[in-house]
Amino acid sequence: MTARTRAALEALPGYVPGRTVTGAIKLASNEVPAGPLPSVVAAIADAGAAVNRYPDTACTALVEALSARLDVPASRLAVGCGSVMLCQQLVQATCTEADEVIFAWRSFEAYPIVTQVSGAQQRTVALRADHVHDLDAMLAAITPDTRLVFVCNPNNPTGTAVRRAELERFLDAVPDGVLVALDEAYREFVSDSDVPDGVELALDRDNLAVLRTFSKAYGLAGLRVGYCVASEPVAEALRKVYVPFSVNSVAQAAALASLDAADEMLARCGDIAVERDRVRDALIDAGYEVPESHSNFVWLPLGDRTTAFCEHCLDHKVVVRGFAGDGVRVTVGSPDENAVLLDAARTFTR
């Protein structure tokens, strides 16, 4: 007897993680180069000594700390096992099989996966020629079946961002019954004041859910904690579809300790933003097209030279993330790591 799994899973795209190659520099997964602060390592060790106990499934202390830091009522917060899990929870909380999720393409590669895993329908809208979300086209793509629209700002993998005025116009025009998920996984690397802070926007709106993560700016990618700021009913719905205990106790402790050290972590993000602009300028000088980035990575729209560029980088012991036929995403590493990447880029014959 064989077990029967859902036929639709046959068509599910697999998530392609950035590769780790022994002896090579990894600039493929948008991680930050530095490890956790000593205070965070100590909190991880302390929490590790008590893992015979289940975690607090409500993440009470973390929710309280986030509420105080963001000045958002705890009732409007939901914590998840990485913001990718919150993406899936948002689909599960808003869509049945007849309903539709809209997202830009190319954007975060988990959106089609979480949509299809949840059994919902998907509709994609091409980015503009400048690699920025086409919010007018996304608005026009909304149908009576649409329940959720992901806007990734800054966008993974292009690093581009929509500005305040266009985003507010879009949010004002989205029809009733449609939730906009503003994915701000890279918010802390934004240095342009015209790129809006989603949490500020969410406080005045019921149709906006903002996703943030401890994986990037706070360097806790291996521990899996993200959070969402939304209206009370949406936050409550997210808590309903939460897999019990899925944010573990070590992750909760590390996130709390990281919030205590937020100023230091955010200063590191500022340094990475400066380094990002330097790397971008150097790549432009070397003859590449590189859209303005607001994140901790840059995008090289190399089209059909994508795979050759990735192989060339690997020959130089640098792993980057290629999207075949489309482009290459390069994470900003330490200055030494970036120097190796730039050497490789300069010797790539196009």
Ligand SMILES: Cc1ncc(COP(=O)(O)O)c(C=O)c1O
């Ligand atoms: C745009 C975007 N959203 C969400 C995530 C998920 O982050 P995590 O699940 O580690 O919080 C990522 C990770 O790469 C991302 O790029």
